[in-house]
Amino acid sequence: MVDSIDQSKNVELTEDDLENKSKGELIKLAGQLRDRRNELNQMASERASDRDDLNAKTREKVDEAQEHREERDELNEKVQEHKESRNDLNAEANELFDKVEQLKNEMELDEGKSIEELESEIEDLEFKQQTEVLSSEDERELIEKIEEKRDKLASKKEKLDQTEDLDGLKEEAEEVRSEASQHHQKVTELADEAQKHHNEMIEAYREADDIRDEADEMHEKFVEAQEAADQHHEDFVRVQKRLRELDKKEEAEERSAREEKQEAAREEAEEIYQKFKEGETLDTEDLMKLQKAGKL
Secondary structure (H helix, E strand, C coil): CCCCCCHHHCCCCCHHHHHHCCHHHHHHHHHHHHHHHHHHHHHHHHHHHHHHHHHHHHHHHHHHHHHHHHHHHHHHHHHHHHHHHHHHHHHHHHHHHHHHHHHHHHHCCCCCCCHHHHHHHHHHHHHHHHHCCCCHHHHHHHHHHHHHHHHHHHHHHHHHHCHHHHHHHHHHHHHHHHHHHHHHHHHHHHHHHHHHHHHHHHHHHHHHHHHHHHHHHHHHHHHHHHHHHHHHHHHHHHHHHHHHHHHHHHHHHHHHHHHHHHHHHHHHHHHHHHHHHCCCCCCHHHHHHHHHCCCC
16 A cells, blocks of 8 residues: 655745745745656655556466456367267167167066976977877867967067167267266366366456456555645746846846946046046046046
8 A cells, every 4th residue: 555645745835935035935845846746746756666666567467367257268169069968868868778678678677487387398399299188179278288388488589589679779878988988077167167267267357356456546646646746846947937037037136237337437437537527636446437438
């Protein structure tokens, strides 16, 4: 915090000072005005330099904030890209898992008897057919049962062959989901980094505002010192002008006094010359006056 200038050190000049102070007093006053002007100019120069330094620091902080803004925006763009990839992959994984569930429902592997049970029952029925004497109707019913169980066994085996496709589809779905998770992890990491740059940007802008306030205050102090220096310079110039007027007045008065003295000397010489022409005796001083006046 820079203090205001000490007003008590300023030099005041009034119209009464210009009109009534003696030449010696005005010379002294001019020296005081000059010294205070120089002091204030030095003060203004230092404050201008401090202001410029603060403005430079403000620009540095603004540049720093802008760099963080650009970093944040670039990271946010990457976040958006990874979000889109994650969402697309999750949607793909969901479709694959839906197909897995649909295929499992279609296969119904867990329903009914197992392959081993069906094979055992078919074997028992065929043995019965081969070893027992059956009526035509009983044999026909037995054959129908055997065919029915053979159909179920064939369907069961066909569905069992499809489990390899099911496992492959499930593995593909899990791989896609894993890839989506990796993109989600990148979203989290990049979003955290983007937030860090955002916070640093806000802090840099806040510091820039604080420094700018200091620079504005310093500029006001500079203007205060410069205006006071300018006023002292103007008053110094006014005193100098008054001194020149007094010098001219003194010169005029001295010239007038010389002319009056010269005129008086001429008149006196003329009187002495008339005495000389009239035959009066002149002393040495009178002769010197005549010689000086060019009468001899």
